[in-house]
Amino acid sequence: MSPYKVSLKINNLSVSVDEGTTILEAARKLNFKIPTLCHHDDLCVAGNCRVCVVEQVGNRVLPASCATPVSEGMEILTNSMKVRQARKHIIELLLSEHNAECTICYKNGNCELQELSNEYRTGNRMFLDVLKKSAVDISSPSIEKDDSKCIRCQRCVRTCSQLQAVSALGVINKGKDMKISTFLNKPMNDVVCTNCGQCVNRCPTAALVERNYIDQVFDAIYDPKKFVVVQTAPATRVAISEEFGMGPNRSTGKMVAALRRLGFDKVLDTDFTADLTIMEEGTELLTRLKEALVDGKNVALPMMTSCSPGWIKFQEHIFPELLDNLSTCKSPQQMFGPLAKTYYAEKINKNPADMVVVSIMPCTAKKYEADRPEMRGSGYKDVDFVLTTREMGMMIKQAGIDFEKLSDEKYDSILGESSGAAVIFGNTGGVMEAAIRTAYEIVTGREVPFTNLNIKPVRGMEGIKEASVKIKDVKPEWSFLEGVELKVAIAHGLSNAKELMTSVKNGTANYHFIEVMGCPGGCIGGGGQPIPTNMEIRKKRAAAIYEEDEKMTIRKSHENPEVQEVYASFLHKPLGHRSHDLLHTHYTAKKRY
């Protein structure tokens, strides 16, 4: 059944749209841009900034176009005198309570308020300054919160409650004192915040930004005594191009070249430890299954992935009773750190005390993760600095490197080789797909029965995905898995995770293995990725990741020769003694308040 159509006029042009369409969407169809601030395609309607007001002929007031559905015969003017005056006033009002230190602001050049005030040429400040003084909250290692930059659009609040089901951020007070805050106005690091940074990605101004560690990294690079290695997460290589106006694109080679030009001593790949994660986590899953099916032990199933630090902290706060279900594997970032400062340091004959490990991550929670006290397996802080994709973009710009013109370069060896199974870690469903590719082959000796190894049922942007793989004709040592139907589920975005966890907790879910990534779309939609991020962009980044996978010569983690080598000469076997010391961790229940 096709939806009911509504005809209306916008700026005297007729348009027919589906019932329920907003005026804003209808205007977009006619290529009229109406400015917005509180609106975000990922979020529910708020209608509170009011910059999108339009004139509706016959209406006493100016409706907010983002919040008003079209109606038959409506006549809308998007740029009438009334609208212009109101819009200008609203921008000026926002500026009057805004700490408009634009030239020294972290978001200078990527601020929606700045863009709008530039568009409307709000010259001298018409109204009185009503900015309230406030201290910047830098308690969190991931997120910096500066209320003086906040325009109260509540995008962050909606992100935190709707997309992420965390609700660390909320509105307090009213009137002139209304502001975005935390439970009891506590510092960001002392509340339920998972550091996912989805709020940072959606903040139109600089009220919420990542904690920036660029200068510390440059200092390390310039320090002749330091040997600085950098690792790059899967999802960064398809998004960094956006920082240079090139859209979401595969640009691994350019990224490696740029990092080398920045002066990193070695450019290495988190994808290597993603492959390693599959070896450890796949073995862990098979071990748990054996313990449950053969030994009759009471092991925690379904097992859940542990790569996403926002998800981990969420689980520690919200579902502490399910912590045993989490894989004990550290995330690829945190497997890389200790290996770099032990195995790799030995190979290249460096003193780990002089080594600095920098990560480039699509993630803000990784900053917090690197700071966790458990993450010192090497005897040092395993990962010294974590930068977001955005910060890497800034560094490249500051260093005067023309990203677009760079020729492709390759990662250094060792710790630079990876498989296609590793790069898909960037997408929701990717860890699951990589794990199945390897586990299925270990158990049956055959490749997964999917065309070109592409396990389509675990792919896509659906919030919760389910799939099952029938295991047949297994190798003798895996006979207990003969005929087992491996049931898996995948969630991305913490509100979907919450839904899935609730069914696990209630015992209504019947899975063996669950993959959760804290951010919508997985890491490609991470809080540290270029701004803006929305569904369209996430889909493009995800497509680029799968393309990258298809172009790789090695598609399965267990076939990565560097991974084979690290087991042969250092780790000896998955879940072995050294693995236990360096690559596995534990979790701690945290309170919600």
Place this chain on the structure above:
Amino acid sequence: MDNKIKKVDLIFENVDYLEVLERSFKRSQDEIILDIIDSGLRGRGGAGFPTGLKWKFAKNEEAEQKYVICNADEGEPGTFKDREILTQVPDKVLAGMALCGKATGANEGYIYLRGEYNFLLPSLLSSIEKFHDQLKQLNFDFTIHIKSGSGAYVCGEETALMESMEGKRGEPRNKPPFPTTAGYLGQPTSINNVETLVFALMIAKEGPTKFKEMGTFDSRGSKVFSVSGDTPKAGIYELELGMSLEDFVNEFGDGDTKAVQIGGASGFCVARKHFKETVIGFEGIPTGGSMMLFNSTRSMFNILNDYLEFFEEESCGQCTPCRVGCQQLLKGIEAVKRGIKPPSYLDELQKLSETMKLASKCGLGQSAPNPFNSIINNFREEIIY
């Protein structure tokens, strides 16, 4: 009493409300609603939406659950008539709610009681208990609950009130959808002021004609006024609508009335020179009941300052024009007074107030400029010098 001011006694009159209900329950929903429409009754909270129409919208919605809400979040400065109605004739309010329930097809009602009125809770709860028993005897399924407000003025705004009832922060919603389509818990809801519900009951009792004959074309019937300020007769009065302000002041003034603020902080200030031509009613200046009289000893700057301080504080803060606009108006008149801004800055602020009226999300921000404009227009020199 001057015969130009007509005292009425509909609201506080003791009536056999059970007889009215018993009769009404036998009628069809449409018959009840038609009477209300025919009477011309408009909402007594101040906005004046035709009550019968509101009930009809709610009735026409198809839903498993509908609600009736009695808006007793009487927070408009200078308004205190609902408190008196709930004290003196609570049964009539409850009966009005049941009548609305019958007319719209709702079997649950809520009284949203202003937090400061919590002292009324024990008596209201016992009235409700008694009323529930009486309804049982009439074989009518309708349950009334009370929710207490927590002190925010904005929660008198119907959608903010529903948010508050749902346990959320009291912030007005986007409209449409209107409450009659998606109100409390997303269900069709007819929300009415305390006084409106009592009038509805009285119209059901006596038929629409008597009510309709009072007042003017636009403002039928009578209204309960809360008279305060520089008056020897402060108090509550039910008066026929449509009188001139001059007649009102002649009755209630202290002989030195300089201005009257009609409709509370969000209403309009009328200066002496306009008393004669000002009609109190929907065709003139409507009011939720508040009539504040000021004599020549009062500084209009201080009065305006007070109102703006009130709005600066009581805006919910979610929308820009209201949150920042209210601060700018307050800071602005202070800056002009102190000579930091030139008198012409008041003109800029009046333009801003137009934006607030046009672009604010809810009635609060849209009406906050009313006292500002009416006081600036009438008493500009008192603001500047």
